[in-house]
Amino acid sequence: MGKIPKSEHNDRRELIHLLHDIQEKHGYIPPEAIFVIARKLRITESEIYGVLTFYKGFSLTPRGKHLVTICMGTACHVRGAPRILDEFSRRLNIEPGKTTEDKQFTLETVNCVGACALGPIAITDGKYQGQLKTTDVAKLVDGIRDGDAEGS
Amino acid sequence: MSKLNVSSLDSLRNKILKKRKKDKTIVTICGGTGCHAYGCMELAEAFKAEVRARKLTNRVEVRTTGCHGFCERGPIVVIQPQEIFYQRVKGSDIDEIFDLTILQNKLVDRLLYVDSASGEKIVEEKNVPFYKLQKRIIFGNNGFIDPTDIEDYIALDGYRALAKVLEGMTPEDVIAEIEKAGLRGRGGAGFPTGKKWEICRGYKADQKYIICNADEGDPGAYMDRSLLEGNPHSVIEGMIIGAYAIGATEGYIYVRMEYPLAVKNITQALEDARRMGLLGDSILGSKFSLDIHVFKGAGAFVSGEETSLMASIEGRRAFPRQKPPFPAEQGLWGKPTNINNVETWANVPVILSKGAAWFGKIGTRKSKGTKIFSLVGKINNTGLVEVPMGMTLREIIFDIGGGIKDGKKFKAVQTGGPSGGCIPADMLDSPIDFDTLNKAGSMMGSGGMIVMDEDTCMVDVARYFLHFTQEESCGKCVPCRIGNRQLVDILTRITKGEGKAEDLKTLRSLASTIKSGSLCGLGQTAPNPVLTTMRYFEDEYIAHIEKQSCPALVCKDLIVYFIEPDKCVGCLLCIKSCPVDAISGERREVHVIDQELCIKCGACLDVCPAKVGAVSKYTGKKKTAVLKKSVKREKP
Structure with missing residues (x-):
């Protein structure tokens, strides 16, 4: 280091x-x-x-290449954030807080990012993805993977 | 630039105002985090490029301002001086805005706000119902200020209150003024600010500290962030005045790490203030010196509690400690310390420039001034609203907030974050101030207002909050650490349909033990969401426990998704969207969900066209009936 x-x-x-x-x-x-x-x-x-x-802000293990953070604030919760989290978790086959075996994705939750008008929200590599539906999750994950494939 | 003193501040203000041509068109673009997420920065760049391309730099200026508050309608663009309010502006609208509005002073109709009640198009920002009923004494300048430009703040009489204080008021005068105004802490508990300062001033010490608590941890509340992001100098000015009053020479602003833009803007604002002699040694040429630092939190909800926050600044785990001694006597590094929340600090310059008497006319007898709420959840107009204390919930939610999303029925509003409670429909007409909210079993908190409709399960909401506090409990006090865990376990069981008859009694007795056996506010208030939902929505608990039924159709284990055979048109949409291939059927034939494979993600309900509406959710007896009839998906 x-x-x-x-x-x-x-x-x-x-x-x-x-x-x-x-x-x-x-x-x-x-x-x-x-x-x-x-x-x-x-x-x-x-x-x-x-x-x-x-503190949640520090981690002893390296994160994956891509960070997916799901907002679990109250406004997002009542607008269906748990279903979005479940779907990410299922698609990536990891529990929240964990990193995929190929070190490509880390799935995290955050208590609130305060962009409640856009709820439910996922932040993928720093980009806010608002008003999500469960059907959007596959597109987001595939989009990130495709971006990598193009870049390589 | 040379350092300012009291008189040169005024001449600088005049110079700035003169420099700003009055005939210039100013395009202001909301730069709050909400609008950032909608892509406002790209939009601002595109506007700037267009100004250059059209060679209009002399006539048109583009400014990114603080948060306008109406997040639902972002990105927001306001054309000054006409105050034309354009909402949901996209890059493709820019050409037209230039052609029509900027060059010909005509309106781009489709970007105007349409009042849903009258169907009328509204041109000026201040006439939009969302803004019209507010009283924006703290938050109002956000839309006119570029937070990264200290001149903007100075132009709007910024730091004038500080000059007035340093020029002719003693610390005692300042405290008396704040006390007379009746300002109460906006961080939650509502302790009188003047009193707090007076106590801290009373302790003699070689060093005193002031702290701005910007660890805004309540989910769904973001007014403090918007103030720090959008009008950072108002907070700094308040802190300098407060430090002068209590005799502090060093200050900290403790900001949540989840607010990167707030950290950036406040850091720059402090640098600018220091550069101009508004911070540091002999502020504005007076004998008073103060410096303020930014401290970035590290992601722990409990650090919003004042003793935990100080432990965190000291480089330790954010553990709360026993009070007394209160921070006013022994705070940061054992020295007298005064902590106020962001919004409280922002109120200070306003009170000193407009006077305690003026301030005292706003609000109710015991709660003076305004309060900023973040109105979020199942509401049409999501955003930040600043209203006089004492306004009713109904006015806030229906008149300003535009009512409930998708024409649904209002069920409850949650205030006070994880420490607060849920207030039911029959209390919609109660005026909102510190005391009425406490009486309702909730609290003001930092001002989050999460609106819930008929599709929100109150047991699930209670479980959500308890899960939150249990995860955020620092673990120091046993009742909080273990008791909250038990509350979550019981609530989770209930949401799974495994509740027992005695659960309600157990929840109540555990809740009272946790409240009385915890050291800090987190534990003392953690059971509030359970207690208020049991108080106002006991029938929902009973339905879950006795009938294994979730009336709001939320709890996954208690519901089924079902495709109504008489409504399904066989469009294949749900089949394509189902992530686990649990739906079968041919085109133009009725589709069927295999209940054994279904993971209840709700994708089928989301994609089924509204005019078809073939996907339903069932609970209780109807759920059992659906399950009985369910057939296995035929393998293709």
């Missing part, structure tokens, strides 16, 4: 900023990063594990 970014203070208050930087850069927190942060901020590795496993 690359260098740990510079920080203003070398103590615990930098921990969450550093974890954000590393998560953003690598898509997860590599185990060796924890050792380096621990030395830099003079806190124990177990404390870092404690913090990073507490």
Whole structure:
């Protein structure tokens, strides 16, 4: 992994900023990063594990190439988000929170993205897909796969 | 640019206003997250390209503004100064907008909003019913401000309240003014803001902090995000005034990581303010100094609770702690700290510039001012609405919100997020303020209003919220960690038709244990969704438990999908859409669902044309009857 970014203070208050930087850069927190942060901020590795496993924003395992996030906010829920999630889960053959074996897709949920007018929403690789129906799911998944095939 | 002082701020404002040619046409495009999702940024670029292509740069300006609030109709384009309101604008409409509106001052009829009640086309933004009944004292400037341009805020009298405070008011004066205005915290509990500041001011310390709580975690609520994204300087100005009043010299804005645009805009706004001498050492040439930092949350709902939030800033797990000591005495790093929510901070400059007396005239006796609600769910006009406190739910939902989607019947409105409750139809005429919502067993919360129609199952909604809080419980208090888990398990059983007669009693007693045995607001309020749905919709619980029936036809295990033989025209649409090939039939023949294969995804119901309407859902006895008659799909 690359260098740990510079920080203003070398103590615990930098921990969450550093974890954000590393998560953003690598898509997860590599185990060796924890050792380096621990030395830099003079806190124990177990404390870092404690913090990073507490927050949903950090992950200890790499994500797939494509990230599919389903909004599970209340507005999306009453407009049928669970059916959309089920269909993604069935199509990709993974539980929410998991990554496909070929490392192509990670399926995640988010509590609310606040784009409630478009509910139910999936965010595929940063793109908002609004007012989804279960029948749209296959098209979205195939679309991403086809995009990859064209690109290769 | 050199640093501003009180008098040069005024001359800068005059300079900005002069510089802005009055005869220029300004195309404003809503740049909130909702419109972003509709592709407003591409639209703005296309407008800009068109201005260049037509060589109109002298006459036409394109600006991306903060959220206009009417998310349902995005992307929203407003042509100034005429205030022409165009909705659902697409790239292909741009040519016509230039040809007709910009060059000839004529309207593009099809982009205007049509009032569903009168059928009339409405031209100006302020006359659209959605906006007409609102009172947008906090949110109204969003549509006129490019949040990345501090000059826009200054042009609209921005930082004038701060100048007034630094020039001639003591901290005590400021606190007295806020107290007189009767401002109560907009984050949920409604604690009087002036009182909170006064308590914090009363503690002597070498360092004090102020915090803006922008960890807006309630699903379905996004007004704080829209303020941070759309008018960040109003929040910053409020914070500076608050810091001056309590004597803080350092501040934090704690923003949810799920709001990337808010993080970006507020970070830039802080930099701009610092550059111009509105933050940092000797603000506006006074003796007062303050700096504010952005802290990006890491995805934990509980960090919206103030003691958890501070733990998170300190680089620890977001665990709440016992109060007292309250943050006003011992907060961030043990120092006196004052935490207010985004909307509260945004109210501060408005109160100081217009006066407590003016503010006090808005709202009810005990809840002053306005409140921004996010009106979402099964509602026609989804969006952010700012109304005076005391407006009735009926006015908000039916007059502003345009009623329920697809002509369905209103069932309940959920307020207060996972801590709140569901309010039934017979309470639609109660005025909305902190106290009436509490009495109804719900709460104001941050202002989410999720409208539910007859197709919403209240047991499922309760299960949804409990699942949410159980996942977000930090695990510190046993009743919250284990009790909520039990509530979810029981509710899940009920939605599967495996409920027991004694379940309701168990739910009630567990709920009261969790409420009294938890340290923070998350646990203390977590059972509210169960308690209110049991209070107002007990019959739905009983139907699930005693008849294995889901009256709203939602709970998957209690329903079947069925194709009505007398309605099916044999169009093959459902057969093609079924992901598990559970439907069989030939063209122009009645299609049949194999109930054993059906996964109840609802795709057949979605694709069956409305005029045919052959797919039905059944529950209870009718479901049993369908299952009895069900035949296996013939292999082709």
